[in-house]
């Protein structure tokens with residue numbers, strides 16, 4: 556299946572199907588600054604890519620088409636509003652090539668879950684179409700194209716564990732000792748709208764009992780340099796959690812059930828409603844997931860590891 560362009564001076568073009576695997580992200584730290592005049596919040600976040608993957612396949616075609624299977628099939632629009640279509644068109648415009656491809660998504664990352672599944676798919680599309688079309692952009696150039704579509708996309712190209720500033724699109728890798736962390740991901744029934752969660756946070760902050768805002772990510776960065784789950788647990792934090800809990804009070808039951816199932820700690824992932832729990836090792840993660848599934852507080856609890864690489868050809 557590996558058929559490369561004949562001319563070595565040309566950027567490499569892939570004729571066979573290009574298959575790209577892309578991870579979901581969680582935020583180990585999500586500090587949300589005040590609402591600015593331009594309607595955005597300055598973010599200070601530590602992204603972490605986990606082993607829950609979508610897979611995008613790109614084949615040569617004479618128009619641009621998208622099909623899918625798995626999570627969200629029948630719900631997710633496959634038209635030009637889909638981030639995959641938007642990413643393919645943005646890359647084609649940037650590289651001045653026709654946006655022709657047959658794209659197929661195998662989705663495992665739940666929709667509107669706070670795991671950045673849409674951004675993950677866009678990142679996978681950029682990698683796949685770059686190779687299919689032989690556009691030969693650098694990862695930095697792909698990240699620039701991605702950042703125009705969504706703030707999480709540069710991180711999902713990069714993967715690992717990284718600090719995100721600005722709207723989250725300015726990434727700097729965190730050089731930590733290579734440690735694998737073990738997580739349990741509690742997938743909810745239904746999603747939460749990210750803009751709605753931010754609006755709720757603004758409301759709560761304008762009210763009489765504003766939730767305490769996180770300090771900077773320094774404690775978390777220090778904790779990542781150790782291998783102790785208890786130390787990491789104490790440093791995890793998410794400013795959006797109070798807002799997600801206000802919109803979806805039953806998430807408190809999920810967090811409680813995870814703690815009763817023995818998790819070191821738990822928190823809402825990004826804008827929620829997915830909750831993630833830290834475990835000490837793979838076996839412990841399995842026990843916590845089993846406890847959460849038995850409690851019946853979420854659609855499904857699955858184990859995952861991190862950090863994982865970003866969008867990559869398989």
Ligand code: ATP
Pocket residue numbers: 631636637638639665666667668669670671672673674676677707746747749825826827
């Ligand atoms: P984030 O954490 O980045 O806010 P999320 O994980 O909460 O994202 P996503 O699943 O990434 O949510 O996307 C939210 C919305 O984006 C979806 O409800 C859908 O309307 C739209 N969307 C567009 N393209 C995609 C895609 N390929 N996959 C998922 N959602 C998409």
